[in-house]
Amino acid sequence: MTVFENILYECKRRLKEESLARIIQCIDRLNEEQLWYSPNKNTNSVGILVLHLCGNIQQYICATLGNEKDERDREAEFNPKTKPSKTELKTRINKTISEAITHIEALSTKNLTHPIPVQCFEESPISILIHVIEHTSYHVGQISWITKSLLNTDLQYYGDLPLDNTR
Numbered sequence: 001m002t003v004f005e006n007i008l009y010e011c012k013r014r015l016k017e018e019s020l021a022r023i024i025q026c027i028d029r030l031n032e033e034q035l036w037y038s039p040n041k042n043t044n045s046v047g048i049l050v051l052h053l054c055g056n057i058q059q060y061i062c063a064t065l066g067n068e069k070d071e072r073d074r075e076a077e078f079n080p081k082t083k084p085s086k087t088e089l090k091t092r093i094n095k096t097i098s099e100a101i102t103h104i105e106a107l108s109t110k111n112l113t114h115p116i117p118v119q120c121f122e123e124s125p126i127s128i129l130i131h132v133i134e135h136t137s138y139h140v141g142q143i144s145w146i147t148k149s150l151l152n153t154d155l156q157y158y159g160d161l162p163l164d165n166t167r
Contacts, residue, residue, distance in 0.1 A: 004109050007129070012101050014133050015057075019140045020097050022157060023050060026147040027086050034150050036083050044078070046146050049139045050089045051077040054096040060132050062096070064118040065125055066103035104129070 001009065026046060027035065038045045044052070055077045063070035084092065107125060115122035123131065144155060 004112075007126075008104055008107060011104050011129050011133055015097050015104075015136060016101060019136045020093065022140050022155070023053075023093055023143055024090055025155060025157075026143050027090055029147055029151060029153070029155075030086075032086060035086060035089070037146070037150060044142070046143050047083055047089060048078055048080075049143050050093050051080060051084070053136055053139055054092050056135055057096050057100050057132055060118055060128050061100035061103050064116060064123075064128060065107065066099070068099075100132070 027050070030046060034046075036045045036047045038048070052074075055072045055074055058068075059070055059072040062068045063072070112126050113124045115124055116128075118128060144157075147153075148155060
């Protein structure tokens with residue numbers, strides 16, 4: 001596997017196998033009320049964070065790298081007119097990440113460092129991939145913390161893996 005192929009593989013793995021799996025697990029564990037719980041006006045609920053991730057991934061990967069129309073309404077992510085159900089949130093994040101992976105798979109080594117506009121920035125495709133993985137991981141951490149806090153539970157992301165194993 002080339003370095004480029006490895007980068008694309010890791011981006012897809014981090015988005016789907018790690019982030020998406022954890023988001024779905026958290027959504028599944030929460031009830032509708034917990035999904036939209038926020039302790040104050042300066043924090044986001046799990047539902048808001050999922051909507052925000054859909055908007056960010058769609059804009060950065062699908063619109064920018066995939067040349068799709070950028071239809072992001074960032075304000076609506078944080079202030080939705082209606083609160084989508086658990087099923088709808090899972091459908092949206094699944095669809096968004098699946099579309100992003102399709103665009104990631106279509107990337108080539110040509111122009112990986114050439115700046116392209118996204119939001120008010122100029123970013124290279126490599127920078128965009130790093131941003132999306134980092135941004136998604138950051139919010140998955142928040143989603144996990146909220147879920148753990150509301151349910152007083154260990155999410156068992158690593159199951160019984162011997163994580164303290166040294167080689």
